[in-house]
Amino acid sequence: MSILISGKITAFVLFTLIVITIAYLSFQGTRGRKYNLKRKLEAIEAIPEAIGRAVELNRPIHYTPGSESTTGGRGTQTWMGIVIGGYVTKICAKLGAKITWSVRAEHLPMAREIYREAFLLEGQIGVEPDVRYYGAFAVGCIETMATDKSAVNILFGGFGSELPQIAEAAARLGCFQIGGSSNPPMVPLVVASCDYSLIGEENFAAGAILSENHVQLGGLVALDIIKVCFTSLIVLGSLLISANITALIDILKI
Amino acid sequence: MGSVVGRRLAPVILTAIFGIVMILNFFLNIPALASFTAEAQRMFVPIVASAGVVGGVNLLLYHFTSVSRRRGDWPLSALLIGTFFFFLVITITPGLESFYALMYPAIVGRLKEATWALISLFMVSMAYRSFKIRNLETLLFTLGCVVILFGNAPVGEAIWPGAGKALRWFMDIPTMAGMRAITIGVGLGIIAYGVRVMLGYDRTALGEFSEVG
Amino acid sequence: MSLEKLTKLDTRWIYLLFIIVTVAPLISPLGLPLKISDDTRIVFDTIDAVPEGGTVFFGSDMGMGNRGETQAMMVAVLRHLFTSDVKVISVCFYSSDSPILLEEAVNEIGLANYDKEYGVDFVNFGFYEGREATLVAFGVDAHAFLNVDYYGTPISELSIMDDFKGAEDIDLVISLSGGEIFPEVYLRQWQTIHGTKVTGGAVAMIYPMLVSYVASGQLSGLLASSRGAAEYELLINKPGSAIIAMDSQSLGHMVTILAIIISNLGYFASKRSKKGGLDI
Numbered sequence: 001m002s003i004l005i006s007g008k009i010t011a012f013v014l015f016t017l018i019v020i021t022i023a024y025l026s027f028q029g030t031r032g033r034k035y036n037l038k039r040k041l042e043a044i045e046a047i048p049e050a051i052g053r054a055v056e057l058n059r060p061i062h063y064t065p066g067s068e069s070t071t072g073g074r075g076t077q078t079w080m081g082i083v084i085g086g087y088v089t090k091i092c093a094k095l096g097a098k099i100t101w102s103v104r105a106e107h108l109p110m111a112r113e114i115y116r117e118a119f120l121l122e123g124q125i126g127v128e129p130d131v132r133y134y135g136a137f138a139v140g141c142i143e144t145m146a147t148d149k150s151a152v153n154i155l156f157g158g159f160g161s162e163l164p165q166i167a168e169a170a171a172r173l174g175c176f177q178i179g180g181s182s183n184p185p186m187v188p189l190v191v192a193s194c195d196y197s198l199i200g201e202e203n204f205a206a207g208a209i210l211s212e213n214h215v216q217l218g219g220l221v222a223l224d225i226i227k228v229c230f231t232s233l234i235v236l237g238s239l240l241i242s243a244n245i246t247a248l249i250d251i252l253k254i
Numbered sequence: 255m256g257s258v259v260g261r262r263l264a265p266v267i268l269t270a271i272f273g274i275v276m277i278l279n280f281f282l283n284i285p286a287l288a289s290f291t292a293e294a295q296r297m298f299v300p301i302v303a304s305a306g307v308v309g310g311v312n313l314l315l316y317h318f319t320s321v322s323r324r325r326g327d328w329p330l331s332a333l334l335i336g337t338f339f340f341f342l343v344i345t346i347t348p349g350l351e352s353f354y355a356l357m358y359p360a361i362v363g364r365l366k367e368a369t370w371a372l373i374s375l376f377m378v379s380m381a382y383r384s385f386k387i388r389n390l391e392t393l394l395f396t397l398g399c400v401v402i403l404f405g406n407a408p409v410g411e412a413i414w415p416g417a418g419k420a421l422r423w424f425m426d427i428p429t430m431a432g433m434r435a436i437t438i439g440v441g442l443g444i445i446a447y448g449v450r451v452m453l454g455y456d457r458t459a460l461g462e463f464s465e466v467g
Numbered sequence: 468m469s470l471e472k473l474t475k476l477d478t479r480w481i482y483l484l485f486i487i488v489t490v491a492p493l494i495s496p497l498g499l500p501l502k503i504s505d506d507t508r509i510v511f512d513t514i515d516a517v518p519e520g521g522t523v524f525f526g527s528d529m530g531m532g533n534r535g536e537t538q539a540m541m542v543a544v545l546r547h548l549f550t551s552d553v554k555v556i557s558v559c560f561y562s563s564d565s566p567i568l569l570e571e572a573v574n575e576i577g578l579a580n581y582d583k584e585y586g587v588d589f590v591n592f593g594f595y596e597g598r599e600a601t602l603v604a605f606g607v608d609a610h611a612f613l614n615v616d617y618y619g620t621p622i623s624e625l626s627i628m629d630d631f632k633g634a635e636d637i638d639l640v641i642s643l644s645g646g647e648i649f650p651e652v653y654l655r656q657w658q659t660i661h662g663t664k665v666t667g668g669a670v671a672m673i674y675p676m677l678v679s680y681v682a683s684g685q686l687s688g689l690l691a692s693s694r695g696a697a698e699y700e701l702l703i704n705k706p707g708s709a710i711i712a713m714d715s716q717s718l719g720h721m722v723t724i725l726a727i728i729i730s731n732l733g734y735f736a737s738k739r740s741k742k743g744g745l746d747i
Contacts, residue, residue, distance in 0.1 A: 005283050008659075012281040018442070022449045030455070068647075069302075069598055076444045083456075105309020106302070133312050139369060147327070160646045161373060161532070161672055168376035171383065172478075182440045184433050184676045185648075188395075192384040200436040204443035215455045219446045226442055280660075288607075295604040296612070299597040306596070359567055363531040366564070370532035374719065378485050379478040382726040386734040396727060403724050406671075406694060408501045409717035418502060430679045437679070 010254045018226055025222040029214035035221050037209065043178050043196035044206050047088060050152045050176050051097050059151035060098035062144055062175070063088055064166070065111070067104050067137040068158025068183070077182045080207050081157020082110055084180075087210040088154055089118035093127075100148060101131040102141045108133050138162035142169040155179040155194075156203060159186045167193035180206065266454035273452045314338065398424060471740055473733025485722045492714030499714050506681060507698040509688025511547070513639065513666045519552045521638035522631060526653065526667070527569040528561035529645030533670050534568060537645050539709035540668045540696035541572045544641060547703050549581035549589075553638075554627050558613070559594040560602050561647055566593040566617050586616075586625045593617035598647075603656050606634030634661045642667035643690075648676050654685050668695050 004012070029035065054061050065081025085101060092099040103111045108131065115129035134140025142165065145153060153170035155163065156179065163179075163186050170177055171193060179190045180198030190197045198206055201223070208216035237248050272294055279287040313334075320331035344350045344357065385396045404410035405421025450456040517523055525548070529537045548555055559565030569591055583589055592613055595601045605612045609631060613622050622628050630636070634657045642650040642665065650667045657663040668690030669677055680686040690699060693716060696709035 003282050003284060005281060008281050015277075015281070015445075018445055019449055022446050023453060026450060026453065026455055076447045077440070079447065080443075105312070106305035108309060108312050132316065133309050135309075135313070136365075136369065161370070161670075164373055164376045164380060165369070168380050172379075182436070182443065184436045184440075185673045187436060189380070191395075192380055201439035201443040204440075204447065216450065219450055223442050223446050227439070230438065230442075292604065292607045295600050295607070298600045299595065299604065302598075302600070303596045355567065355570075359531065359571070363534070363564065363567070366531040367534055371535065374489075375482050375485060378481055378723050378726055381723050382476070382478060382481055382730045385727045385730060387731055388734075396731070400724055400727065403720040406691075407717040407720035408694070408697075408713050409499045409721065411502055412500055418504075425675065425678050426682065429675050430682060433676055434679050437676075 007253065010252050021226060022219050022222040025218035025225075026215045027218070029216070029218035033214060033218070035214055035217040037217060037220065039205065039209065041198060041202060041206055041209060043180060043194075043198045043202075044210060046178055046196040047154065048091050048095070050154070050178055051088070051091050051095050053176065054151035055095050055097045057151045060100055060148050061088070061092060061152045061154060062100055062102065062141070062148070062150040062170075063154045064102040064141055064157070065107060066155065066157030066159040066181070067162055068160060069104070070106055075158070077158035077203065078107065080182070080203050081155075082107065082114055083207040084156040084203070084210060085111070085154075086114040086118050089115055090121055093119045093122035093124055099130065100144055100150070101129070102137070102144055103131055103133055104137065105133050105135075138165040138169075141166045145170055145173055145175060149173075150175055153177045153179075155181075155190075156198070156206070157181070159183055159190075164189050164193065262457070263454075266452075266457070270452040270454075273448060310338070398428070469740075470732050470736030473729050474737055476729065476733075481722070481726050485719060488718035488722050489715040492718060493711065496711055497714040497717075499717055501694075501697055501701065501710070501713055503698045503701060504691070504695075506688045507690055507695050507702065509681075510544075510666050510668070510690055510695075511688075511699065511702045513664065513687040514544070514547055514641070515551070517551065517553050517639050520554075522554045522556060522636055523548060524634075524637045524640045525555050525557040525569075526640060526642035526644070526649060527557055527559050527565045527572075528642055528647065528649035529565060529568060529670075530562040531564040531568065533645030535712075536670045536693050537643055537668065537696070538568060538572060539693060539707055539712070540690055540699065541568065541643050542575055542707060543696055543699040543703055543705065543709070544643065544668070544690075545572055546576055546581075546705055547699070548641075549576065549578070549583050550703075553588075554631075555589045556592070556627065556631065556637075557590065558592040558605055560598055560652075561594075561644070561649060563594045566591055570617070586620065587627055590625050590627050591617040599652050599656065602652060606657050606661070609633050634663055637661075637663050639663075640665045640667070644669045644673065646670065646673070648673050650677055650680065650686055650689070654680060658685060668692075 051061060063085050065078055065085050068078050069075060070078050089099055089101075091097075101111050101115060111131045112129040115131055116127060119127040132140065132144060141162070144150070146169075150170070150173070153166070153175040155166065155177070159181050160183070163181065167177060167179065167189065177194040178196045179194040180203045181187055181190045182200055182203045184200075187199045191199065204223075205220055208220045233248075240246075240248050275287055276291050276294065278284075279291040317331035317334050319325070320328045321335065341354075341358070344354045381399065385392070385399060387393045387396055401420050401424050404414065405417045405424070410417040447456065514523075525545070527541060529541075545555075557569055559569065573589070573591070578585055578589060593616065595605070597604075601612075609628070610622060615621055616625060637657070640653045640657060640663055642653050644650055644667060648669075650665055650669065653663070653665045658665055664687055665685070666687040666689070669692070671692040674689065674691045677686060677689055681689050690696060693709050693712050697713045700707045700710050
């Protein structure tokens with residue numbers, strides 16, 4: 001019995017190469033290599049500005065990393081949302097803004113820890129995290145924003161159908177909105193309803209850029225290299241198949 | 255030393271072991287990996303279910319505090335607590351299953367449907383508010399929206415017979431290209447995040463915000 | 468009247484118009500024509516092609532919220548399944564609402580009307596938390612994973628499960644998905660490992676995401692929300708609530724297009740007046 005499963009060998013090789021590339025460049029970040037990215041994400045640059053505006057208006061910020069589960073294929077989007085939430089909370093702590101998180105049950109422990117630690121990093125000890133759990137998620141978020149009269153609504157993470165409800169209600173409440181989702185069906189809704197938005201893997205990049213952590217930035221550089229390789233493969237494959245040459249497809253099917 | 259190992263290293267090592275084994279199981283035909291993976295997936299189910307308990311307890315604590323301090327809309331908090339225990343009792347009491355089967359769709363189900371139905375109204379107001387043709391991007395965005403709305407509506411094809419074909423082209427070419435690009439990008443992002451977690455470079459899941467590096 | 472005022476319209480007027488045009492056809496149907504799409508036909512043919520005595524896994528992966536979009540789809544597909552000599556096993560991985568909706572659909576259809584028996588031709592195992600991980604565990608060894616069905620009947624008393632071990636014994640997966648991209652999960656966990664055929668339906672919000680899987684052949688067709696349900700009702704010749712809703716959908720879409728036109732008229736008028744143009 002062969003250890004390698006037929007039909008998955010090329011995929012295994014490609015996956016291993018991807019992992020090695022990401023691990024190597026991330027590891028280089030731990031050894032002091034500095035990655036200087038020229039990439040600017042407008043949505044991320046707008047966050048301190050939005051929080052400053054909320055402070056001036058003396059109104060709180062509402063943050064949600066979405067209602068998607070942390071397990072399953074879209075779990076990492078929620079993790080990214082929690083990471084970005086940490087940085088948003090840190091900026092709020094620095095500028096003296098009040099922030100409320102709306103989360104799902106399973107995010108509660110992490111969200112509370114991240115919230116507490118974000119304030120701790122700004123020298124504020126003993127802050128009680130304002131993290132709320134909702135079963136009826138969209139309604140809960142809307143109720144929080146309406147009751148607290150939030151000035152800014154920030155949403156990054158894994159969202160399902162609650163996103164248009166939350167975003168549109170926030171717009172009607174006059175909130176300034178910054179959002180991002182890697183969930184493809186939600187991308188157009190984020191773009192349509194938010195003042196600044198991140199789409200697709202920009203959300204993953206945002207976490208790395210906000211942290212200014214060269215380990216994460218190394219991973220980002222690795223992803224860019226891999227994407228260039230993939231794009232080249234797609235272009236090459238399209239040209240070959242147009243010329244009725246199936247060699248590349250046959251290799252990928254091994 | 256013990257607390258450092260317990261709090262920091264052990265979770266990372268466990269994550270790495272479980273992650274690597276389960277990924278290798280997908281690509282390799284090794285019976286030991288397969289049985290480990292199956293066992294791990296079975297262990298996972300009660301862990302996830304218990305997250306619901308954590309959420310429920312937190313919900314009750316928050317709303318009990320609201321009621322005891324008469325904070326904000328505390329009558330609604332009291333209603334929530336009452337509803338929580340009402341459904342808890344009828345769910346776990348033997349003999350009340352049929353009552354639960356009647357009450358849940360009739361109350362919760364209808365409320366959920368009403369909330370979902372609001373999405374359609376929100377979409378209309380989003381279309382009114384956001385779909386203004388300011389530049390080329392918004393022009394394409396708005397055109398796409400109109401083509402899809404027209405093509406999906408049965409009356410659209412009655413008004414313009416080409417609506418179905420236009421919709422099909424739109425879904426099969428630009429939409430699919432965009433979706434595939436986003437899916438590939440997100441997939442790679444997930445792999446990168448997984449690698450960082452398994453190598454211990456990212457400990458957000460452990461509640462640690464400041465990472466290595 | 469200044470067209471600029473169109474940008475400042477109270478959206479509640481648009482809501483009112485939308486509600487009127489969507490509710491009115493439910494009271495007095497217009498009977499607008501409906502064409503059946505290729506994707507719907509592929510779903511129909513795929514279900515038809517399941518061999519006699521085959522096993523179909525029915526994933527009722529939707530919640531109460533999207534009942535309006537997916538319930539009619541579920542009824543139509545189940546009706547089609549029950550006309551064939553296939554076994555239907557259902558486990559819900561998405562929400563605790565799913566088995567309730569499935570039960571409602573089955574009660575509406577009536578197993579006896581199709582000469583089917585619960586536990587022999589169809590079984591509902593209810594909801595199991597854990598989403599993808601639980602689905603994988605079920606696919607590996609269903610008997611190790613399940614103890615009782617939705618009604619508390621031990622698995623040993625359900626003859627439908629006698630020769631069923633896991634995903635490798637499934638001839639077709641039908642995933643009706645609301646709110647979460649569940650067909651993708653079946654593709655990822657069952658099709659790539661066991662080569663299981665997958666088809667299904669999805670709510671409008673996630674349909675574009677799954678179109679690429681249809682194009683690549685991984686998904687054998689896909690029903691698109693309530694329109695797909697209406698087309699399926701036509702194919703099985705059992706008109707139901709989805710066809711009635713089509714008139715509402717048509718007019719609702721037209722109102723949305725009208726809202727976009729109004730908004731842009733107002734926007735261009737205000738741009739022109741800022742440049743010193745005339746009020747129209």
